[in-house]
Amino acid sequence: MPGIIAYSAYIPYYRLNRETISGAWSRGRARGEKAVASWDEDTLTLGVSAGLDCLAAAAAVAEGLSGLYFATTTSPYKEKQTAALAAGALDLPADIRTCDFTGSLRSATQALAGALDTTAAGPGNEVLVIAGDMRQGAPGSTLELQLGDAACALLVGNNETLADIEASSHRNADILDYWRSGEDRFVRSWEERFGTSIGYSQVMAGTIKTLLAKTGYQPADITQVIIYTPDGRSQVEVARRLGFDPAQLADTLFDTAGNTGSAAAFLSLANALDRARPGDRLLLASYGDGADAFILKVNENINAFLGRHRLKAHLATKRYLDTYEKYLSFRDLIPVEAPRLPDPFPPSAPVLWREREGLVYLHGGKCTRCxxxxYPPQRICANCQNKDSFETMKLAGKKGRLFTYASDYxxxxxxxxxxxxxxxxxxxxxxxxxxxTDVDPQKLAIGLEVEMTFRKIFSYKGVHRYGWKVRPAVTAEQTETEGQKQAAV
Amino acid sequence: MRGIKDQVAIIGMGCSKFGERWDAGVDDLIIEAVYEAYADANIEPKDIQAAWLGTVFSGFTAISLTRPLQLSYIPVTQVENLCATGAEALRAAAYAVAAGACDMALAVGVEKLKDTGWTGLPAAPLGGSQIGSAGEIPVPAPPGFASLANRYFHHYGIDPREGKKTIAQIAVKNHRNGNLAPKAHFHREITLEEALNAPVVCWPLGLYDCCGVSDGAAVAILVPASKAKDYRRDPIYLKAAAISVGSRQGLITSDYDYVHFEENVRAARMAYQEAGIIVPLEELSIAEVHDCFTITEMVIYEDLGWCPRGQAKSYIEDGVFTREGKLPVNTDGGLKCFGHPLGASGLRMMYEVYQQLQGKAGARQVQNPRLGLTHNLGGSPGMAISSVQVAGNELG
Known part of the structure; x- marks a missing residue:
């Protein structure tokens, strides 16, 4: 039976306390915090971070990828495929199928359904589904408080699964609740009560009801219920209406990461799988211009899954944006003084293509003689001058240590x-x-352990130049100290 | 290899006032320095048989030199070698004279930075051409050299605050010297406290650890050594002109230690050999070195063999490189006080060596100098261009 071979969730390093936003607008109290992509991240880089984690965790069991599906409502380009960009950064083979699922908050579960179809078409097929979003609410809006940034990845296939997908139901519904036209920078919405009652609650409940009827499961048969939430509370009403005990509801991470759009349902799923035991049955439901619902059955492979606590580490590794202005500047929403220096050279398409191995795939070359x-790859060895004889080294998964550094303020x-x-x-x-990037200045020291991270280096006239940076390694040890710091606060 | 020792003499030099020359364009700076050199050498413009122009940002082809000077139909070349550009112009001219290709050559270095509106210099792309280096994130100079300082302190177990105090002493020394150099950009002595309390540009480098952004030009006129006395009684003889260009190995291979510049070591070795110098600290009378940042000057002391590795700190504390010390370094205040108009710096350094060797350095004059050295360093740790030139006031 097709299912999930591996999963991962990436929460960016920065958090914004919702009180920081409401305080800036002199509004009332606001609960929780939201994840904020760093100024050098976008949907692609968030997705690549999740994809790297997922593939690393699946390295031992993945057999061969046949596709990469990228789901988002916030593609870096209107015309240019995000999945193909991600396939490059993830150093995936050129002969796999890449596909973007976009335009709907349900794009992630649509991509999952597509991946299931692909795996059904061939017993050896595996598809990496990445969902990432960084939707922007207008300054001062409710959406600004709600929306957070994150990405998730699921490796879907027929063999070595840790959770099998038993059944699914799908429904489409055209409701003008949330939308963004080509000219809109910010997500727009109709009065929330209309969208929630006529759209979200009815469509979600109807789809789940159909799925339960189709499978014959009763609410009590489901261990954890994962229901996408637009606002952190409406899922409870849906669950109650269907006869679930609210205690069955999985954490939506609305209070820790926010409504992460296309990534939200997977994010909650990843969190639920981190806590799941073999034999657990999960219900996963997402909403957006309709609804998708799935039943998953967790098996014993979950216990040995290597990526099981990575989300916990990402949740614990965080830094709060101390001012609303800093948040706005991250999203380029306030004009700032440009440096008095010449503009960077614009990205050159032939150069980006020619240097793709070092720039995008993060390949190094190991001299076959010495x-x-x-890094970056050379044609002549810097040590022995051997010419054009290098073995490709994949560096994206490598850790490193700071030999020296300088902090430029x-x-x-x-x-x-x-x-x-x-x-x-x-x-x-x-x-x-x-x-x-993702620097905690207090921790900077020669010898600090770092890992590779794919980021946007700069944008010039709408062209994004991506590349690799390093960040402090997100490790269990760091998780512990961060956690202690949080506890102390 | 016979080298150029004692084959080429400098018979005239000129140097513009360095600083924020709002009043002067590139052409004005060139004319100011060149006409001082013509007068110093007592020659006419028509006597120049070939010329080299060194500039990084302020010229486009050799016509940038021929047009302001109205040099007509002689061979002229523009050269660029980052911060060693001025030294490169001098080296090219010296080689032409030594080869017998001409009997009088003009070497000009100029940079007009203050017309750009830039804060500091643009970050240098680390590899290849500017357009062809898409894979690299350019590093501005201060973080490049702060990385050197951070590693140096770590490597030798120097507490960073203590290390900051050590490099600050270099700033204090150079400002003390520069106060006596009329053509310097900055004329102000500073105290150690001022240096330590100055705003941080890139830790541990504060404002006074970094050289300024200035305009300037400097010029040398070269003839075969055998003809030098026809022009003046006190010509200066070139003893060596070495350049070592790294291939950015240090940025690729992990054996680079970030506490020295191999390019400096190699250039110094070549120059000492060419000049016949065995114990530089004993034999050199003065040196002008590339103090783009104070940490750079500290590392240069070691790279150029004036003190053992890791011991620059105690040599600094002992005052070895002050004007009264065993080897006065940057007697005119160095880049710290002249700023660093890239194309001009190497020739400006030689201008100071020239004046010192002729006993014309006024209040800065050191006692009975015989041999002087200039040193330039372009690039950043792991990927550099180093020039070392030696000149003396006697043949042999």
């Missing part, structure tokens, strides 16, 4: 200084000159 590892435009320029020695050999 073993010296080079003033020279490089950065809404959250410092910009940390650094020299990193990779644990298995090789050296990278790069920039650190």
């Amino acid at each position: 073993g010296t590892i080079h 003033t020279l490089t435009p950065n809404p959250d200084p410092p910009t940390v320029y650094c020299c990193v020695d990779l644990v298995d050999g090789g050296r990278m000159q790069t920039v650190m």
